[in-house]
Amino acid sequence: MTARNILVINCGSSSIKFALACEAREGFILHGLAERLGEPGAVLAWQQGDLRDSIDLQGAGHEAALAHLLPLVEKALDGPLHAIGHRVVHGGERFTQACRIDAEVLRAIRDTAPLAPLHNPANLLGIDAAMALYPQLPHIAVFDTAFHQSLPPRAYRYAVPEPLYSEQHVRRYGFHGTSHRYVCHRAAEISGLALGDSNWLSAHLGNGSSTCAIANGQSRDTSMGLTPLEGLMMGTRSGDVDPNLHSHLARTLGWSLERIDHMLNHDSGLLGLSGLSNDMRTLEHARDQGHAGAALAIEVFCYRLAKSLAAMTCALPRLDGIIFTGGIGENSPLVRNLTVRHLHVLNLELDGEANARCVRGVEGPIHLAGHPRVLVIPTNEERQIVLDTLAVLG
Known part of the structure; x- marks a missing residue:
């Protein structure tokens, strides 16, 4: 079986992290960060092997940063790209694990945007731009909220009338789950x-x-x-x-x-x-x-x-x-x-x-x-x- 190449796009509220990975390799083929987006110091920096480079984005936002970023991925690819994984901050109660993005999933992510107004819209920018460039590829959403689905009711319920939870899904969801999950695995590993x-x-x-x-x-x-x-x-x-x-x-x-x-x-x-x-x-x-x-x-x-x-x-x-x-x-x-x-x-x-x-x-x-x-x-x-x-x- 051919080793698969995966592009990751992680759009945050003021940054975009990206990485191009091959499942047969330990490190990334290409990885980088666009940060301070929307500010005068906005910059896109990346590394491919020992080569490091950066460009001044001159206060650009997410869309302009992605327009610079995606051609770098095209140039770095050796072989086909098999899928793109997208970080999505808020999945509500519906998404408890990663899933393939289709029209229904996109609607659900947009519907949840009012709960993460700095993030879900930014996540959607990355999804829309990547799907326009790679419409034939599988696009996978990985939700920050999924890791926290193990919270017990005493931790996730608010002290508000019950119908607000049962009918409106008002509860604590939690975020940064992908990061918390990764570092706890690594902490256990390095601590023996x-x-x-x-x-x-x-x-x-x-x-x-x-x-x-x-x-x-x-x-x-x-x-x-x-x-x-x-x-x-x-x-x-x-x-x-x-x-x-x-x-x-x-x-x-x-x-x-x-x-x-x-x-x-x-x-x-x-x-x-x-x-x-x-x-x-x-x-x-x-x-x-x-x-x-x-x-x-x-x-x-x-x-x-x-x-x-x-x-x-x-x-x-x-x-x-x-x-x-x-x-x-x-x-x-x-x-x-x-x-x-x-x-x-x-x-x-x-x-x-x-x-x-x-x-x-x-x-x-x-x-x-x-x-x-x-x-x-x-x-x-x-x-x-x-x-x-x-x-x-x-």
């Missing part, structure tokens, strides 16, 4: 533990951020909810706020629901608190220069992250370790250090040198000997999507 007998707290930190309690390979609780707005403070998203904030702003300022939703999703989080940027790299530099808003945003981010991780321990029979992943989790020793300081009751202690070393793809433990594990594990959602896509193909 069986996945089915290990318990982890996972912190996926980026422009979107979430925590997850993973017991014996299954998600048992997570910080995001009905939509990706719930939970941690993020790049431009507020995370948890008083549920009465909407009515308060409507009464006192006359704001519409649309304006409030836009503010909470696009103008809040690190950007809103700092008044400067949603990018942690920019904020850390500004903090070092004495910018009070940047310092406050980072402190609130880390404190709320620590609170969420501490709360997630309620879902675990024991704690085998904490995992930091995602763009911030993998690359910010400062965030990891400030967060762990707030978790002193868990007896966590970082090794300063190891913590500083784990950036730009360096994986490993960063805890002092004799203290609970703290691991930095670069996420690889693209690899997990390849595996899920191959499983759907059979």
